[in-house]
Amino acid sequence: MISVLGTGVAGLCAATALTERGLPVEVIAPEDAPAPASLLAGGMLAPFCEGESAPAVVVSKGQAALGWWAARMPGVVRRGTLVVAPPRDAAELDRFARATQGHRAVSPADLEPELAGRFARGLHFPEEAHMDPRAALAHLRERLVAQGVAFREGGPRGGIVDCRGLAAASHLPDLRAVRGEMLELCAPDVQLTRPVRLLHPRFPCYVVPRGGGRYMIGATMVESARPGPVTARAVMELLSAAYTLHPGFAEAEVIATGAGLRPAFPDNIPALRHAPDRTHLNGLYRHGFLMAPVLAEELAEALPSPSSKDLTHAH
Structure with a gap:
């Protein structure tokens, strides 16, 4: 056993x-x-x-997870990841492109029409899910x-x-805690079909569609073992980033918040x-x-x- x-x-x-x-x-x-x-x-x-x-081993070995989950989980959505940055942070997009592989340059509106007029450039990682x-x-x-x-x-x-x-x-004994915080929003006026990462030099975030107008907004990474609920600062930063991505999030309902401690070596x-x-x-x-x-x-x-x-x- x-x-x-x-x-x-x-x-x-x-x-x-x-x-x-x-x-x-x-x-x-x-x-x-x-x-x-x-x-x-x-x-x-x-x-x-x-x-x-992340280290190269996470990139190389992590690719096997795509097929593993798809073979066992009916809800895997394979539409890739879209990465964007506001015009003032265009250098962040160039940096991200240099640091990663498996992407192609796109016009964000071609993949997500509701982003038209907000982001001129983006990176699409088509193999992600x-x-x-x-x-x-x-x-x-x-x-x-x-x-x-x-x-x-x-x-x-x-x-x-x-x-x-x-x-x-x-x-x-060398295991440490890394605090992460997230929000879940109900935003029926927002129509995104794949995860979108918004690059920002201070508080980057990602938005993941959950279906039914729900979106997960995450996540902060804080070197802290402090338990407890989401902080006001995290809520403000995540909501600000979500609004930067799509103004429709201003009318969203906050239906859940969460904070957890991730284990890390x-x-x-x-x-x-x-x-x-x-x-x-x-x-x-x-x-x-x-x-x-x-x-x-x-x-x-x-x-x-x-x-x-x-x-x-x-x-």
Whole structure:
């Protein structure tokens, strides 16, 4: 038996990859565990855009996540990512283009007509995709339950795959928290069909359509372990950026706000780490939905056989 600790994107991806190889799996999370930070994610599968600041390994390995999710999740939308910048910040767009690959220069209005007259230039990353992270996690859980995987409280009964994020900090002393904040708006007067990243030298943001006139606006990145609700500063900055992208957001209803603490290693690269009593899948930083499937598959491939009962032999 393999006991997967955690029900966020890391835990559910790990349980899925292991179960698909015929391994006996259970998922453990106490009732009083905090909600997974991945529930607040943008749900963007954007490996090429992440190349602006992420290490090359995230860009190269993260591309596998596109097919992984599309094969298991019916709601993956593959319309790419559009990146724009206000005319005064045109240098930001040039910088972004130099730092990334997999894009082509476009007129933003050709892809999103409602942006006509607001942005003269843009970059389109056609291979990227997006999905609703809450729906994705719910769907993975339903698949696992249908395959006979038990979700329960209590202690582990077999080899441990620890996917608890910051709750595993006592085992991972170099793990740190990075606070992220987001808004969800209902803006029926705005019609965008793909994620749009607005570049800005101080507070860049992205807007992800959720369907039904709903949009996720995110996300701040603050080197802080402070828990608690969204700050007024974050709300003002995110709303200002959304309005810069499309004035229709001025009439939007704020239907949800959220703040979460992302787990990160010093190099910001998600990783598998092996200890004598467990294997950690952690440090997902801002790359949870992009890198969790990749690491889950690497973990499953490292196991010697479906009959293995001891993860410590999979090093």
